[in-house]
Amino acid sequence: MEPGYVVGGSVRINGFNIYRDVKSLAKFEASIASGKKRKTGETLIREQERIMQKIRGHSITLVPENAFRSLNPALKLKDHMVYTVLSRNAAGICSSIIKREKASLQDVEALIELVQQQPDIAGRNRLIGIWLTENAIFNNRSLIFNVFENSTDQENLHEQIFDIISKEKKGTDVSEIENVRNTLLLELQKNKLSLDIIMANDEKDTELKADLERELQSIELKLKSSTSPKDLVRSILNSTKYEHIREVALSYCYQVLRELGIDDPEKIADLYPDDVPVVIRQKMVIAMAFSVDSGIIVLDEPASNYDVNTKLKILSFIREQHRRKKELSIVIFSKDLTVLNSISDRLLVMYAGNIVEEGTPETIVSDSKHPFTSSVINTFSAAERVTEKSDKLEFTLGFSPDLTDPPKGCRFHPRCKFRMDICSLKKPLLAPLTEGHNVACFLYSEQVEED
Ligand code: SF4
Structure with a gap:
């Protein structure tokens, strides 16, 4: 935004540069989409936004400062949560369903809907993987898990899994076949398995065969008519299964809210944002961020403006989430050293947009x-001692510069x-002092940063 502009550097998520790579990918996709027609600036911006939408909430999630203001006053709190979870966290819901002791047919149908929502083959494979590896219907779970872990041929993953299922299911009863059928329906969502292969496996039971044929045809029709993500969402919202998915998503959200110290989440979530205190709204937004399946969550001042008790609840929640989700990275921006010191593995101190020091919390606080x-550390120490009448508060003269x-x-x-x-005259380079301390x-x- 004016007068700011990008002078250099990069922001990379898993090697993907979200500034430059998004631009070139958008150009490429816009050229395909527009065919021989000239690509307009508008098409490019639309493509960039589409790619960024896939990144936001999936690869990275942001909770800005005072995020509670972002809630829509016309929507109940539970609707905010359900929409967030449904749009971003199919895997979470999938896990919630399969962790039930006995999956119902409705559960299976809900899973099919979820798989169908996935925009790419990797997302679908992932959900199917979670289901297959955790669902008790398969005796040889480790074998399937092994295929998912080690297969180099991701495109044909479904065929390898189908192979295992077919071998496992020889000579089993009708309910078992029904389970296989449901799995194959999932595969069909990917338009990879032909109807013939599926039919060959169910030839023993004509009633089941007819039933299967009808279901497959209706799913095929649905797939053909769902030409855009918008259509797909509409068909899911119109589906009777949506209520069921919504129910599962809600129970998932209640669990997160309880972990954040809200004892009666069902009652609270049924209210509108303006009916609850700011602190509950803030917890709600944090719960929404952690309800999605992001690899990175960025929190800007998540707990600094609240009383000590609330602060501790939010911090211990964040720490617990980090302990549980091994793949999750959490980045916290804060001016509050007590927040940073209690929760971080690594601290980066910034002044006027530049990193000036980096180390473990212990190093930064004590050395x-x-x-x-x-000067920041001294200010905090002085504030702690201020009850002693002779002490004066120490502070750094001047103001932060105009960036x-x-x-x-x-x-x-x-x-x-x-x-x-x-x-x-010169800008100092961030240089190592001791191991891990820059x-x-x-x-x-004396090292100087090049312009
Ligand atoms: S580089 Fe110079 S001005 Fe900057 S912090 Fe060090 S001593 Fe102070």
Whole structure:
């Protein structure tokens, strides 16, 4: 946004540069979509937005500061949660369903709907994988799991799984065949299995065969008529199964809210945002962020503005989520050292948009080197001692600079009591001091950051 602009650098998620790669991918996809027609700027922006929509909430989720303001006052809290979970976390719902002791036919149908919602083959395979590997109907779960883990031929994964299912199911009873049928229906969603193969496996039971044929035809019809994601969503919302999925999504959300210290989530979630205190709204937004299956969650001041008790509940919730979800990375922006110190594995201290020091919380708190970091730590220590009448609060003189016109050289130099001549001319490089402890300051290293 004016007057800001991108001068360099990159933001990468799993190697994907969300600035440059999105642009080139959008160009490529727009050229395919428009065929021989000239691509307009509008088409490119639309493509970029479409690609970013796949990244947001899937690869990365953001909870901005004062996120509670983002809730729609006309929607009940539970509707916010259900929409978030349904749009972003099919895998979570899938797991909730399969963890039930005995899956009903309705559960199976709900799973089929969820698989159908997945925009790509990887998403579908993942859901089918969760189902197959966790569902008790298969005796040889480890074998299937092995295929999912080790197969190099992801495109033909469904055929390999089908092979295992066929071998496992020889000579079993009708209910078992029905389970196989349901699995194959899932496969059909991917348009990969032909009807012939499925029929060959069910020839013993004519009634089941007729039933199967009808179901397959209706699903095929549905697939053909669902030409766009919008159509697909509409058909799912009109489906009787939607209520069932919604129910599962809600129970999933209630569980997250209970973990955040809300004892009666059913009652609270039935209210509108303006009917509950700010702190509940904030918890609601955090619960929504953790209800989706993101690889990275970014939280901006998630707990700093609340009382100590609430702060502790939010922090222990975040820590527990991190412990449970091994693949999840959490990035927290905060000015509150007590928040950062209690929860982080690694601290990056920023001043005027630049990283000036990096280390473990222990190093930063007890052995900070950069003058800005030290002044922040001293301010906190002074605040703790302020009850002693002789103590004065210490603070750093001056103000943070205007980032549209930052100071030359070290951006902290106008406020630094240790500044030297070089500080206003050159920018210090973030350089290692000891293992895992990096500092950008000419007091410790003469290395200069290139322009
Ligand atoms: S580089 Fe110079 S101005 Fe910047 S923090 Fe170090 S001593 Fe202070």
